[in-house]
Amino acid sequence: MSEKTSIESKEWHALPGRAALFMIVAALTIAYLQSGEPVVDAQQTGAGIPRTVEGRPDFSGIWQTLSVADYDLEPHSGRVDAPPGAGVVKETNIPYQPWALQTRAENFAQRQVADHTRLNCFSLGVPRSVYYPEPFQIFQRPRDITIVRQFGAVRTINTNGTKHPEGPIGFWLGDSRATWEGDTLVVSVQDFTDQTWLDRAGNFHSEALQVTERWQFIDPDTLSYSATLEDPDVFTRPWTLEVLLYRHKEENFQLIENYCYTLPYDEFYPYPPFEDQVREP
Amino acid sequence: MNKLKRLTGRRLLMLAPILLSGVPEYLLAQGQWLPTFEVVPSGEWTAARLEDGQPDIQGHWSNTVGNQDNFTDPRGGIPGDPTGAGGGGAAAIGTNNPVGDRRQRAPSRVSDPVGGEVPFQPWARALQQEFLANFFNPTKEQYIEPLARCAPGGPIKSLYWHGYEIRQYPGYIVFMFNSSSRIIHLSDAPHLPESVSLWNGDSRGYWEGNTLVVDVRNNNGKARLARTGEFHGPNAQITERYVFANDGSAYTYHATIDDPEVFTRPWTVTIPAIRYQEGSPLNGWHYPAFAAEHDGDELINEVWERTCVENNGNHGKVSIQ
Numbered sequence: 001m002s003e004k005t006s007i008e009s010k011e012w013h014a015l016p017g018r019a020a021l022f023m024i025v026a027a028l029t030i031a032y033l034q035s036g037e038p039v040v041d042a043q044q045t046g047a048g049i050p051r052t053v054e055g056r057p058d059f060s061g062i063w064q065t066l067s068v069a070d071y072d073l074e075p076h077s078g079r080v081d082a083p084p085g086a087g088v089v090k091e092t093n094i095p096y097q098p099w100a101l102q103t104r105a106e107n108f109a110q111r112q113v114a115d116h117t118r119l120n121c122f123s124l125g126v127p128r129s130v131y132y133p134e135p136f137q138i139f140q141r142p143r144d145i146t147i148v149r150q151f152g153a154v155r156t157i158n159t160n161g162t163k164h165p166e167g168p169i170g171f172w173l174g175d176s177r178a179t180w181e182g183d184t185l186v187v188s189v190q191d192f193t194d195q196t197w198l199d200r201a202g203n204f205h206s207e208a209l210q211v212t213e214r215w216q217f218i219d220p221d222t223l224s225y226s227a228t229l230e231d232p233d234v235f236t237r238p239w240t241l242e243v244l245l246y247r248h249k250e251e252n253f254q255l256i257e258n259y260c261y262t263l264p265y266d267e268f269y270p271y272p273p274f275e276d277q278v279r280e281p
Numbered sequence: 282m283n284k285l286k287r288l289t290g291r292r293l294l295m296l297a298p299i300l301l302s303g304v305p306e307y308l309l310a311q312g313q314w315l316p317t318f319e320v321v322p323s324g325e326w327t328a329a330r331l332e333d334g335q336p337d338i339q340g341h342w343s344n345t346v347g348n349q350d351n352f353t354d355p356r357g358g359i360p361g362d363p364t365g366a367g368g369g370g371a372a373a374i375g376t377n378n379p380v381g382d383r384r385q386r387a388p389s390r391v392s393d394p395v396g397g398e399v400p401f402q403p404w405a406r407a408l409q410q411e412f413l414a415n416f417f418n419p420t421k422e423q424y425i426e427p428l429a430r431c432a433p434g435g436p437i438k439s440l441y442w443h444g445y446e447i448r449q450y451p452g453y454i455v456f457m458f459n460s461s462s463r464i465i466h467l468s469d470a471p472h473l474p475e476s477v478s479l480w481n482g483d484s485r486g487y488w489e490g491n492t493l494v495v496d497v498r499n500n501n502g503k504a505r506l507a508r509t510g511e512f513h514g515p516n517a518q519i520t521e522r523y524v525f526a527n528d529g530s531a532y533t534y535h536a537t538i539d540d541p542e543v544f545t546r547p548w549t550v551t552i553p554a555i556r557y558q559e560g561s562p563l564n565g566w567h568y569p570a571f572a573a574e575h576d577g578d579e580l581i582n583e584v585w586e587r588t589c590v591e592n593n594g595n596h597g598k599v600s601i602q
Contacts, residue, residue: 053332060450060451120590120591121590122588122590122591123586123588123591137464139448139450139453139455140450141448141450146448146455148455148462148464153586153587153588153591154455154457154462154586154587155586156583156586158573158583160573160575160581161575161576161577162573162574162575162581162583163573163574163575164574165571165573165574165585166574169585171585171586172586172588172591173586175585175586195591252470252471254464254466254470254473255464256473256477256479257433257461257479257480257481259432259433259461259480261431261590262427262430262432262433262480262503265422265425265427265430265432266503268421268422268423268425269423269427269501269502269503269504270501270502270503270512270514270515271408271423272408
């Protein structure tokens with residue numbers, strides 16, 4: 001075993017970090033149980049965040065990233081099909097296995113025709129559906145959090161103590177089960193199809209992908225979102241992306257359905273076209 | 282106890298020929314449809330409310346009299362079917378053969394006018410007939426029923442195309458259909474500008490006792506109301522009334538369609554629905570749920586992600602001949 005592999009293996013497990021995290025979570029959980037009130041970490045959440053009747057952070061609202069993550073998760077200069085971006089990957093670059101780096105290069109070369117997820121208006125997967133440049137709406141109940149996008153399947157994040165079903169299943173959005181760690185919603189997502197890309201630049205994953213998302217307020221109108229992606233078939237170690245999500249506050253702002261997979265046959269209905277639908281060329 | 286409660290709740294549905302053989306949901310789960318239903322009367326809401334005061338009608342629902350094969354004769358099959366078995370694809374097998382004579386089958390989805398026919402203007406009737414005549418052998422793109430291509434069903438047809446879930450939130454009601462979703466805004470905020478047209482329309486609603494009243498605008502008029510080709514235009518104004526029974530077992534949907542470009546008068550669609558819940562038989566059409574895994578003893582059913590176009594999961598013919 002080479003030295004490099006050994007280091008990666010150690011990072012993969014990252015035991016000291018996880019142990020520390022566990023201690024923090026355990027302390028918060030004990031504090032929660034003792035006080036009967038949700039733990040508010042003022043440093044993490046800021047003051048005055050919206051809360052549900054049960055005292056949880058209330059993520060209800062319409063959100064959207066301002067990042068260019070969907071164009072390319074990694075740092076990149078401006079190009080014909082993407083505005084420039086400093087990247088949203090904490091480790092700067094995605095730690096691909098050598099074969100996967102080659103596949104990503106092939107994807108990149110074909111990106112304007114091969115990004116089937118986006119070009120066919122399919123459900124975008126997780127985390128891509130979070131940083132795709134269209135608004136999405138969060139609806140929240142104690143038992144679950146529902147994410148409706150302008151197209152694609154509705155996503156349910158279960159917060160009722162239920163577990164992942166036995167896989168593999170091949171969901172487009174994965175299967176989401178979450179717990180609260182203080183004011184942070186921690187979501188475990190798995191059972192993915194391998195059909196979705198992570199961005200327009202050809203970054204990809206396999207069915208073995210497991211995502212851990214962390215959603216939390218940094219102020220009443222801004223969410224911090226991170227996703228840690230583990231996929232031992234494609235990456236050499238877990239890696240994390242981070243974006244901010246901003247609340248839409250425009251007057252009467254609402255989602256507008258965008259079932260763009262219907263566009264190839266849109267012109268055939270209704271038939272014959274009504275006068276006010278005939279557009280100037 | 283629970284089961285007893287459910288059984289008595291079903292008294293709402295007048296099902297004399299069927300009551301002996303079990304509650305309706307079991308028959309429906311076996312692929313049968315119910316030939317009749319009782320309209321839930323509008324009135325007060327006396328049952329549970331959510332924290333924001335809305336009647337609590339959350340859960341899984343599905344219609345009882347037939348799928349989307351035939352609009353005015355839901356159990357009449359699709360006229361012109363060369364096989365005699367209907368052209369609805371696997372999901373509809375066993376459900377679309379004509380049953381008995383017309384008097385023994387479920388009523389037209391058109392409740393007004395009383396004759397059960399859509400009051401089309403002549404040109405629109407001709408279009409519907411043209412669509413139907415070409416349904417089994419489509420020679421043009423427009424003869425392909427859009428839902429076969431996984432297009433959203435629109436606000437009306439979505440209610441007899443698979444079971445669906447309703448979730449409620451302060452200010453909103455969310456419908457999660459087999460193909461697409463729909464958000465009802467419980468506000469008087471203005472509709473989207475007229476030039477924005479949508480498969481599922483733009484909805485503003487409010488509660489009136491046990492009745493959810495919804496004004497649907499911004500329709501694109503692209504969905505067909507059934508495989509028999511009925512339709513409304515893009516400028517239709519649809520007023521929906523969802524009337525919920527206080528025992529939580531059923532609701533009746535009425536939609537009045539006002540579209541003088543296409544019809545000779547406003548007319549009304551009526552669709553019955555019953556609730557499915559833990560203990561109901563699981564069924565891929567009406568109640569495509571799975572028992573969730575968890576450490577407790579209680580049964581928690583959940584519906585998984587519903588995709589269509591992603592899986593190339595069309596519903597019937599999608600290519601021209």
